[in-house]
Amino acid sequence: MKVAVLGSGPVGRTAALLLARWGVPVVLVDEHERRDPVGSKAICHQRDTLDIWASLGAGCLAEEGLTWTTARTFHRDRELFSYRLPDAGSALPPFVNLSQARVEEVLDELIAREPLIDVRRGHRVTGLTQPGCVEVHCETGGGPRRIEADYAIACTGARGDAVRRAVGEQLAGVSFADLFLICDIRADLAGWAAERRFHFDPPWNPGRQVLIHPCPGSHFRIDWQVPDAYDLTAEETGGALDRRIRAIIGDRPYEVVWRSVYRFHTRLVRRMRAGRVLLAGDCAHLVAPFGARGLNSGVADAENAAWKVACVLRGEAGDGLLDSYHAERHAAAVENAEVTTATMDFLVPRDEQQRRHRTEVLARAAHDPAAYPDVDSGRLAEPFWYPGSPLTTPDPRRPFGGRPPRGTLPPPGPGILLPDVTVPGGRLRDLARRGFVLLTTPGVDPAGMRSVEIPVGGALGARPGEAWLVRPDAYVAAVLQDPAEIGRAWARATGS
Numbered sequence: 001m002k003v004a005v006l007g008s009g010p011v012g013r014t015a016a017l018l019l020a021r022w023g024v025p026v027v028l029v030d031e032h033e034r035r036d037p038v039g040s041k042a043i044c045h046q047r048d049t050l051d052i053w054a055s056l057g058a059g060c061l062a063e064e065g066l067t068w069t070t071a072r073t074f075h076r077d078r079e080l081f082s083y084r085l086p087d088a089g090s091a092l093p094p095f096v097n098l099s100q101a102r103v104e105e106v107l108d109e110l111i112a113r114e115p116l117i118d119v120r121r122g123h124r125v126t127g128l129t130q131p132g133c134v135e136v137h138c139e140t141g142g143g144p145r146r147i148e149a150d151y152a153i154a155c156t157g158a159r160g161d162a163v164r165r166a167v168g169e170q171l172a173g174v175s176f177a178d179l180f181l182i183c184d185i186r187a188d189l190a191g192w193a194a195e196r197r198f199h200f201d202p203p204w205n206p207g208r209q210v211l212i213h214p215c216p217g218s219h220f221r222i223d224w225q226v227p228d229a230y231d232l233t234a235e236e237t238g239g240a241l242d243r244r245i246r247a248i249i250g251d252r253p254y255e256v257v258w259r260s261v262y263r264f265h266t267r268l269v270r271r272m273r274a275g276r277v278l279l280a281g282d283c284a285h286l287v288a289p290f291g292a293r294g295l296n297s298g299v300a301d302a303e304n305a306a307w308k309v310a311c312v313l314r315g316e317a318g319d320g321l322l323d324s325y326h327a328e329r330h331a332a333a334v335e336n337a338e339v340t341t342a343t344m345d346f347l348v349p350r351d352e353q354q355r356r357h358r359t360e361v362l363a364r365a366a367h368d369p370a371a372y373p374d375v376d377s378g379r380l381a382e383p384f385w386y387p388g389s390p391l392t393t394p395d396p397r398r399p400f401g402g403r404p405p406r407g408t409l410p411p412p413g414p415g416i417l418l419p420d421v422t423v424p425g426g427r428l429r430d431l432a433r434r435g436f437v438l439l440t441t442p443g444v445d446p447a448g449m450r451s452v453e454i455p456v457g458g459a460l461g462a463r464p465g466e467a468w469l470v471r472p473d474a475y476v477a478a479v480l481q482d483p484a485e486i487g488r489a490w491a492r493a494t495g496s
Contacts, residue, residue: 001313004029004136004149006125006163010042010100011281011298012155013107015306017056019153020116022310027147028117029136031124035108039258040184040221041100043213044292046381047092049299051420054092055433058106065096066193066216073377074199080365081372082195085380086407089459090420095292095380097215099184120147125156128166130275150313151322152277153305155298158265160283167274171286173267173337178208178348180262181224181232185245187254188218198377200362204247209347211290211377212248219257222248225347232261264288264344266337273326278305285333287340290347290378297336300384301329307472311494321495324391332384335403339379346376379406386475387415393469393478393489412460418474421459423452432474436490439468447486469493 001024005016008030016028050062072082085094111117123138123145136147154163164170197212199205208225215221224244235241245254265286272279281298305325311317349355364371386392387400398413410416421428431437431452438451439460444467456464469478469489478489 001025002027002149003309003313004134004147004152005155006136006152007155007157007160007281007283008032008119009155009157009281010103010107010295011302012153013104013111014052014056014299015153015155015280015302016117017107017110017114018052018303018306019310020114021056022306022314024116024306024310024313026117027149028111028119029123029125029138029147030119030121033122035101035104037101037105039099039101039260040182040215040219042103042289042292042295043097043099043215043221044296044381045096045098045103046292046296047090047094047420048383048417049296049381050092050096051429052299052303053103053107055430056107057110061098061103061106062092062096064102064216065093065098066214067093067096068194068196068214069094070195072195072197073375074197074202075362075366076201077203078366080362080375081369083407092420097213097221099215099219100295120145123147125160126162128152128163128277130277134276150276151309153302153309154277154279154283155281155302157282158286163277163283164269164279167271167277167279169269169271169274169279171265171267171269173265173286175263175265175267176288176344176348177228179226179228179230180264181226181230181259182262183222183224183241183245183259184215184219184257185222185249185254186217186219186257187249187252189214189220189249189252192220193218200375200377204244209377210248226261230261232259266341266344268330268333268337271326272301272330272333273322278309278322278325280305280329284329285336287333287336288344290343291340292378292381293336293340296381297332297384300332303473304329311472317494318496324389324495328384328386328389328391331388335384343376343378373406382409383417385410385415385417387413389415391471391477391493391495393480393485393492395479398479412476414476414478416476418470418476419459423454425452428452429474432470433472435472436477436493437470438486439470441466445483447483449486449490 004027006029016026019026073080127137129135134149134152138145193214199210211223213221267286269284272284280301361374392415395414438446438449439454467480471477477493
C-alpha cells in the first residue's frame with residue numbers, strides 16, 4: 001500500500017507526516033528542487049493547527065512563533081476598540097505568527113527522519129489517471145516519470161490546474177478587483193510586538209485598509225489594500241514604497257525583507273473526492289486571508305484525509321469512508337467562503353448598499369460598543385464542527401446551536417472537537433489521535449474498546465452512565481447512554 005501526496009507546501013508536508021504516523025508509506029511529490037526560504041506568506045497559525053503539528057513532533061512551532069494577544073481596530077485617525085484573544089484553557093496559544101518558510105523547514109526536518117516518506121523533488125505533476133490505482137504523471141529534468149499509488153492527496157495549491165483538470169474539477173467563484181501589497185520589514189517598533197493592528201481608511205491609505213502583524217525577530221508583516229492598477233516596481237524606483245512604509249512606522253530605520261502583490265479570491269471545487277484522489281488545501285478552495293482561514297483549513301483537510309485513507313488501507317473501514325471527506329471538508333470550505341466573503345464585502349464594498357452599511361457601522365462604532373461586532377476585519381480561524389456529518393451520531397440532549405459568537409466555542413458534544421484538557425495518561429487529544437477511543441464515565445463497560453475513564457462533569461460536561469466515542473482526529477463521534485449502542489455508533493463513524 002502507498003499514498004502519493006502531491007505538492008509539498010505546509011498542507012502536503014503535514015499530510016505526508018500524518019500518513020506516516022499511521023504507518024502508511026508515502027511518496028511526497030514536490031515540483032521544486034529546494035524549499036523557498038524567503039517570505040512570510042501564510043503566517044497566522046491557529047491553536048488547533050499548532051496542536052496537529054505538535055502531535056507530529058513539531059511543538060517547537062508554537063514556542064518559536066510570536067504569540068499575539070491583542071487585536072486593535074482603527075478607523076481613520078482613531079482607535080475604535082481592542083480585544084484580547086481567549087486562552088480557552090489550553091497550554092497552546094490561540095494564535096502564533098511564524099513565517100511559512102520556517103514552518104516548512106521544521107516539517108522538512110521531521111520528514112527527513114521518517115523512513116516511510118519518499119520525497120521526489122523536481123517532479124512537476126502534469127496529470128493523473130485512475131486505472132484501478134492512481135498513476136501520477138510527472139515531468140522531471142530527466143524526462144517523464146510515472147508514480148503509482150493506491151490513493152493520492154492533492155495539495156498542489158492554487159496553481160494545481162493539471163490535477164484539477166485530470167479529475168474534472170476547477171476552482172469556480174469570484175476574484176476581487178483590488179490588489180493587496182504585502183511587505184515584510186525588519187524594524188524596532190516598541191509596543192507593537194504582541195498586537196495585530198487593523199486600520200480602516202487611514203489617512204496614509206485613504207478609502208482602503210491596512211493590516212499589520214508582528215512576527216518573530218522584530219519582523220512585521222504589513223498588508224495594504226491598493227488599486228487594481230498598482231505598480232510595485234514604479235513605487236520602489238520612485239521612492240513611494242519608502243514613503244508608504246514611513247507613514248506607518250515614522251522616521252525609524254527599517255529593512256524590506258520580502259514583498260509581493262496578491263489578488264484575493266473566493267473559489268471552490270464542486271467535489272473534494274474524485275475516485276482515489278482527495279483534493280486538499282488551496283487545490284480545493286481559495287479564500288481571502290482575513291481571518292487566517294487558508295492554511296489553517298488546509299491543515300485540517302490533511303488530518304481529515306490522512307486518518308480516513310489510513311483506515312481504508314489498513315482494512316478498518318471500507319472505501320465509502322472517503323466520501324465523508326468531501327461531506328465534511330467541503331462544508332468547511334463553504335463556511336470559510338461565506339465568512340471571508342462577508343469580510344471582503346465590508347472591506348471592499350461592491351455596491352452602494354454595502355458602502356452605506358460600512359460607513360454607518362464605522363461611524364456608530366466610534367461611540368457605540370454595540371456596533372463593534374459589526375466591524376468586520378475578519379472572523380479569526382476556528383475549527384469546523386461536524387454535527388451534520390454522516391459519521392456523527394446525533395444526541396438530542398446536546399443539539400448543535402450553529403456557529404457560536406466570535407471568539408467562542410460550542411459546548412462539547414457530537415461533531416465537536418474535544419477540548420484540549422489533560423487526563424490520566426496525558427493530553428486527551430493526544431490519546432485520541434492514536435485511533436478510535438471510548439471515553440467512559442465510572443461504572444460504564446467499555447465493551448472491549450480502547451478506553452479512557454473520565455470524571456463526570458469537568459471540561460466535557462459528561463454525565464453519569466455516558467460513553468463518548470472519539471474519532472482519530474479528536475472529534476466526538478457520539479455520546480451514548482446505552483453501551484449496547486457503541487457498536488452501531490462505531491460502524492457509523494467508520495462509514496460502514
